[in-house]
Amino acid sequence: MPARLLRLPSRFVATLALAPAFAVMLVVYIGATGWTIWISLTNSRMLPGNVFVGLRQYESLFANERWQVSVHNLIIFGSLFVLASLALGFLLAVAIDQRVRGESLLRSLYLYPFSMSFVVTGLVWQWLLNPTLGIEKLVRGLGFEAFRFDWIVQQDMAVYTLVIAAVWHASGLAMAILLAGLRGIDEDIWKAARVDGLKTWRVYVSIIAPMLGASFATAAVLLSTAVVRLYDLVVAMTNGGPGLASEVPAKFVMDHLFERQNLGLATAAATTMLITVAAVAAPFLYWQSKRQRLLAR
Amino acid sequence: MRRVGVMGSVAIEPQGRKPRHMTPARIGIYAFLVITALFFAVPLYVMIVTSLKTMDEIRLGQILSLPLHPSLDAWRKAWSSACTGLNCNGMQVGFLNSVKILIVSVPASILVGSVTGYALSFWRVRGATLLFGAMLVVAFIPYQLFIYPLVRVFSVIGINNSLIGIVVVHTIFGLPTMTLLFRNYFAALPTELFKAARVDGAGFLRVYWSIMMPMAMPILVVAMILQVTGIWNDFILGLVFAGRENLPMTVQLNNIVNTTQGERAYNVDMAATMLTALVPLIVYFGSGRWFVRGIAAGAVKG
Amino acid sequence: MRQGSDVDVRGVEIGYGSVTVLEKLDLHIAPSEFVVLLGPSGCGKSTLLNAIAGLIDVQAGQIWIGGRNATWDEPKDRGIAMVFQSYALYPRMTARGNMSFGLKVAGLPQQEIGRRVQEAAETLKITELLDRRPSELSGGQRQRVAIGRALVREAGVYLFDEPLSNLDAQLRAELRVEIKRLHQKLKATMIYVTHDQIEALTLADRIAVMKDRIIQQLGTPQDIYQRPANRFVASFVGSPAMNFIAGELRLGSDGARFAAQAFDLALNGYRFAATPRDGQKVELGLRPEHIETTGAAAAPAGTEAIIEMVEPMGSDQLAWTRLGGAAASLRLPADSTLRTGDRVSIAISPGKTSLFDLATGQRL
Numbered sequence: 001m002p003a004r005l006l007r008l009p010s011r012f013v014a015t016l017a018l019a020p021a022f023a024v025m026l027v028v029y030i031g032a033t034g035w036t037i038w039i040s041l042t043n044s045r046m047l048p049g050n051v052f053v054g055l056r057q058y059e060s061l062f063a064n065e066r067w068q069v070s071v072h073n074l075i076i077f078g079s080l081f082v083l084a085s086l087a088l089g090f091l092l093a094v095a096i097d098q099r100v101r102g103e104s105l106l107r108s109l110y111l112y113p114f115s116m117s118f119v120v121t122g123l124v125w126q127w128l129l130n131p132t133l134g135i136e137k138l139v140r141g142l143g144f145e146a147f148r149f150d151w152i153v154q155q156d157m158a159v160y161t162l163v164i165a166a167v168w169h170a171s172g173l174a175m176a177i178l179l180a181g182l183r184g185i186d187e188d189i190w191k192a193a194r195v196d197g198l199k200t201w202r203v204y205v206s207i208i209a210p211m212l213g214a215s216f217a218t219a220a221v222l223l224s225t226a227v228v229r230l231y232d233l234v235v236a237m238t239n240g241g242p243g244l245a246s247e248v249p250a251k252f253v254m255d256h257l258f259e260r261q262n263l264g265l266a267t268a269a270a271t272t273m274l275i276t277v278a279a280v281a282a283p284f285l286y287w288q289s290k291r292q293r294l295l296a297r
Numbered sequence: 298m299r300r301v302g303v304m305g306s307v308a309i310e311p312q313g314r315k316p317r318h319m320t321p322a323r324i325g326i327y328a329f330l331v332i333t334a335l336f337f338a339v340p341l342y343v344m345i346v347t348s349l350k351t352m353d354e355i356r357l358g359q360i361l362s363l364p365l366h367p368s369l370d371a372w373r374k375a376w377s378s379a380c381t382g383l384n385c386n387g388m389q390v391g392f393l394n395s396v397k398i399l400i401v402s403v404p405a406s407i408l409v410g411s412v413t414g415y416a417l418s419f420w421r422v423r424g425a426t427l428l429f430g431a432m433l434v435v436a437f438i439p440y441q442l443f444i445y446p447l448v449r450v451f452s453v454i455g456i457n458n459s460l461i462g463i464v465v466v467h468t469i470f471g472l473p474t475m476t477l478l479f480r481n482y483f484a485a486l487p488t489e490l491f492k493a494a495r496v497d498g499a500g501f502l503r504v505y506w507s508i509m510m511p512m513a514m515p516i517l518v519v520a521m522i523l524q525v526t527g528i529w530n531d532f533i534l535g536l537v538f539a540g541r542e543n544l545p546m547t548v549q550l551n552n553i554v555n556t557t558q559g560e561r562a563y564n565v566d567m568a569a570t571m572l573t574a575l576v577p578l579i580v581y582f583g584s585g586r587w588f589v590r591g592i593a594a595g596a597v598k599g
Numbered sequence: 600m601r602q603g604s605d606v607d608v609r610g611v612e613i614g615y616g617s618v619t620v621l622e623k624l625d626l627h628i629a630p631s632e633f634v635v636l637l638g639p640s641g642c643g644k645s646t647l648l649n650a651i652a653g654l655i656d657v658q659a660g661q662i663w664i665g666g667r668n669a670t671w672d673e674p675k676d677r678g679i680a681m682v683f684q685s686y687a688l689y690p691r692m693t694a695r696g697n698m699s700f701g702l703k704v705a706g707l708p709q710q711e712i713g714r715r716v717q718e719a720a721e722t723l724k725i726t727e728l729l730d731r732r733p734s735e736l737s738g739g740q741r742q743r744v745a746i747g748r749a750l751v752r753e754a755g756v757y758l759f760d761e762p763l764s765n766l767d768a769q770l771r772a773e774l775r776v777e778i779k780r781l782h783q784k785l786k787a788t789m790i791y792v793t794h795d796q797i798e799a800l801t802l803a804d805r806i807a808v809m810k811d812r813i814i815q816q817l818g819t820p821q822d823i824y825q826r827p828a829n830r831f832v833a834s835f836v837g838s839p840a841m842n843f844i845a846g847e848l849r850l851g852s853d854g855a856r857f858a859a860q861a862f863d864l865a866l867n868g869y870r871f872a873a874t875p876r877d878g879q880k881v882e883l884g885l886r887p888e889h890i891e892t893t894g895a896a897a898a899p900a901g902t903e904a905i906i907e908m909v910e911p912m913g914s915d916q917l918a919w920t921r922l923g924g925a926a927a928s929l930r931l932p933a934d935s936t937l938r939t940g941d942r943v944s945i946a947i948s949p950g951k952t953s954l955f956d957l958a959t960g961q962r963l
Binding site for chain 1: 421
C-alpha cells in the first residue's frame with residue numbers, strides 16, 4: 001500500500017513535467033499554425049479580417065510576380081545547393097578516409113563555416129564577390145582584364161552567388177555525416193574487395209556509396225530544411241537584389257508581414273511553404289518510422 | 298627467380314616491407330584536399346586581413362594581400378563606435394545583448410528539454426508517444442508560420458519586444474531538438490538503473506536530479522554546444538521578438554553593414570563580422586569532437 | 600582436377616610501428632594440403648593469414664605462393680581467394696552479384712562468369728538463392744555465398760578466417776562437413792584459421808598450433824592429439840581436456856617410473872623424446888579415454904580410485920575421480936552403472952600418456 005502511494009505522486013509529477021511540452025505543442029505549434037492558416041483564408045490585410053474568402057489570397061499569391069520569382073529562385077537554389085553540398089561532402093569524406101596526414105586539421109577546416117551564422121557567411125561572401133574590390137578586381141589585377149565575376153549584381157546570376165556561399169557554409173555538415181557513415185562500414189568488406197581485385201574508386205562507387213543510403217538521406221534532409229528556411233543568408237548577402245533577382249519565399253513572408261503589411265498574402269505564402277515541406281518531409285518521416293520498426297525487430 | 302630491373306641490371310628480390318610509392322592517385326587526393334582547404338580557408342583569411350587594413354589599402358582592390366600596416370583601428374571602431382541608425386555605440390551593444398539572451402535561454406531550453414526528454418524515456422504517461430511523434434514532425438515546420446500569432450499573443454501578454462519574449466521564443470523553438478536529444482540519450486541507458494532507483498524510493502525529480510543528470514554529462518556538453526551556437530547565430534527570431542533595446546549581435550551586424558549611406562568602411566564591416574563570428578568559432582575550435590557529436594545527435598531526428 | 604599451389608612462408612616478421620606481432624616465422628604448405636592454424640585469440644594466426652593474403656605487409660622475410668615470390672604482390676595477383684568471419688558480402692548486391700563482381704571487374708567474358716557462378720552455386724547448393732540479397736539470407740546461407748565468391752576465383756590457395764565462428768553449433772557442424780567435401784572435390788590448397796580444436800582435428804591434413812605468436816607444434820591431427828609437443832598443445836586440443844598429474848620421475852634399474860601422491864606408474868613402453876633425469880619434476884598427461892576401469896576390487900593397491908561424480912554426456916559418461924592428488928576425468932560407456940562412491944581399479948597404458956617437464960612444459 002505505501003509503495004503504491006509513493007508511486008502515484010511521481011507519475012503525477014511526470015505528467016506535470018510534460019505539461020509545458022504539451023502546452024507548447026498545442027498552443028504554439030498547432031495553435032499558431034492553425035491561426036496562420038485561418039488568416040490566409042480570410043480577407044486580412046493590415047489587420048486580421050474576419051471574412052472567410054476561401055482561396056482568394058492564394059490566387060493573388062500565385063499571380064504575384066515577386067512570389068513567382070521567389071519560388072523559382074528557391075527551386076534553383078535548393079536543387080543546386082543540396083546536390084553540390086552532397087557531392088562535395090562525399091568527395092571530401094572519401095578523400096579524408098584515405099588515411100591522409102593532417103586529418104583532424106582538415107576536418108576542422110571543412111566544418112568551421114557551419115559553426116558560424118548565415119549572416120556572417122552572407123557578409124563575407126558579399127565582400128568577396130564585390131565587383132570593384134573583390135575577386136573580380138583581384139583576377140583582373142593578375143592580368144585577365146576581361147574577367148567578369150560580378151554575378152552578385154547581375155539579375156540572372158545573383159541566385160548562384162547564394163548557392164556558392166551556402167555550399168561553402170554547409171558542405172562540411174554533409175561531409176561530417178557521410179564520413180561517420182563511411183567509418184561505420186565493416187572493414188572486412190574492404191578486405192574482400194581487395195582480394196576481389198577491385199580498384200579503390202570502384203569500391204566507393206559500386207559498393208560503399210550504395211551502402212551509405214541512410215547517411216545520404218539524413219544529410220539531404222538536413223540540407224533541405226535549410227533550403228526552406230533560407231532567409232538570413234539572403235538578407236545579409238543581397239537583400240533579395242538586384243531588384244527581385246534573389247528573392248526567396250521566407251523573405252517574401254517576412255516582408256509582407258512587417259513592411260508591406262499584407263497579412264493575408266503573407267500567411268498564404270507561409271501556408272504554401274508548409275505544404276511543400278510536408279510533401280517532402282512526410283515520406284521521409286514515414287520511411288524513418290518504417291526503418292525503426294524494421295530495426296527493432 | 299630474379300627480376301630484371303629497369304636498367305637491365307638484376308633488381309632486388311622482393312622481401313620484407315613493400316616499398317611505398319607516391320602514386321598519381323595519392324597526389325591527386327592531396328591536391329584535391331589542398332584546393333578545397335583553400336576554398337574554405339580563404340574567406341576567413343580575407344575577413345581577418347581586410348579588418349586589419351586601412352581604407353586606402355582596401356580601395357586598391359588587392360583582396361588577398363596582407364596588410365601593409367596592420368592596425369586594430371577598424372576593430373576598435375566596430376566595437377565601440379559603429380552606427381546602427383542613430384545609435385553609434387558599436388557592436389558591444391549587440392554583443393552584450395547576445396550574451397544576455399544566451400545566459401538565460403541556454404539553461405532554460407536545456408532544462409525544459411532535458412526534463413521533457415527524461416519524462417518521455419522512463420515514465421509511462423498518457424499521450425507520451427503521441428507527443429514524441431509530434432515533436433519529430435513539428436521540427437520541420439518553418440518559423441514563418443508561427444511569427445504573426447506569437448507576436449500578437451506576446452503583445453497581449455506584454456512580453457513582445459523584450460528579453461523575456463526572446464528567451465521564451467528560444468525555449469519554445471529549442472524544445473523539439475533538445476527533447477529529442479535527451480530522450481534518445483536516456484533511452485540508450487540501461488533501464489535497470491532507473492528501476493533500482495525507484496526501488497530505492499526515489500521519485501520523479503530525485504531520479505532526474507541525482508541520477509540521470511549526473512550521468513548525462515556527455516549529452517549536456519552536446520546540448521550546450523548546439524544551443525550556444527544556435528542561439529548566438531540566430532537572426533530571424535532576434536529580429537522579430539527581441540525589441541530594439543535587445544537586438545542580438547547578428548541583427549546589429551546586418552544593420553551596420555547593409556544600411557550604411559555613402560561609402561562603406563569595409564574594414565570596419567569585416568571587423569564587426571569577425572567579432573560576431575568569434576564566439577561560435579571559439580566554441581567550435583574549443584570543443585573538438587563534441588561539435589561533431591552534436592551534429593550527429595541533432596541529425597538523428599528520431 | 601587442378602592441383603593447388605604450395606605456400607612457403609620464409610622467416611616472416613610482421614609488426615605495426617614498433618610492435619612486433621610475428622617473428623621469424625617459417626611455414627611450408629604442400630600443394631593441395633589442408634592446413635589449419637589453430638590457437639586462442641591473440642596468438643597471431645589471423646595476422647599470419649592476412650599476411651599470406653597480402654592484406655598486411657611483412658617487415659621482413661618472404662612469402663612464396665605457387666613458386667612465385669609474392670611478397671610484394673597485391674592480393675588479387677597472388678592467386679588466392681578468401682572467406683571472412685563476418686562474410687563481408689556486398690549488402691546491396693544479390694548473391695549472384697556478389698559472386699560475379701570481382702570477375703566482371705577483371706574483365707572475364709560474360710559466359711565464363713556465368714559458368715563459374717553456376718558451378719559454384721551447384722557445389723554449395725545455393726542455386727535458388729542466387730537472386731536474393733544478403734539481408735534475405737540466413738547466416739549459414741550467407742557463408743555459403745561467401746564461399747561461393749571465393750570459389751569462382753578458381754584460385755590456387757583458399758584462405759579461411761574463422762568462417763564458422765559466427766554460426767550456431769549445428770550449422771557449424773554442417774558447414775564443417777561441406778568444407779571438407781569441398782576440399783576433397785577441388786583438391787585445392789586450403790589454409791584455415793580457427794580457435795575451435797574440433798574443426799582443426801576434423802578438417803586438417805596438418806595443424807599448426809599457435810600460441811603467443813609462435814608455432815608450438817606442426818603436425819597431423821593424429822600427432823597433435825597423441826603426442827602433443829608441449830603442455831599447451833596438450834591442454835588446448837582434445838575435449839574433454841587432458842588430465843594432468845604433477846609428480847616426479849624416478850629412474851631405476853627396471854626403467855623409469857612416475858611417482859605422485861598415492862599414485863605410481865611404471866613407464867614401460869613410453870617413448871621418450873628427451874632424456875629424462877632422475878627426480879625431475881614432471882606432469883603426467885592422461886586423456887580421459889586412455890584411463891581404463893577394470894571393475895571393482897581384485898586389483899593391486901595404488902591403482903584404485905573412488906568415483907566422485909558421474910556426468911552423463913549422451914554417447915558416453917564422464918566420471919570424475921582423484922589421481923595423484925589431482926582431479927581427473929575418465930570415460931565410461933553409456934551403459935556403465937558405476938555411481939558416486941564406487942571404487943574402481945584403474946589401468947593406464949604408459950605408451951598412450953604424455954610427460955611434460957613441469958617448468959618448461961616441453962614434452963619428455
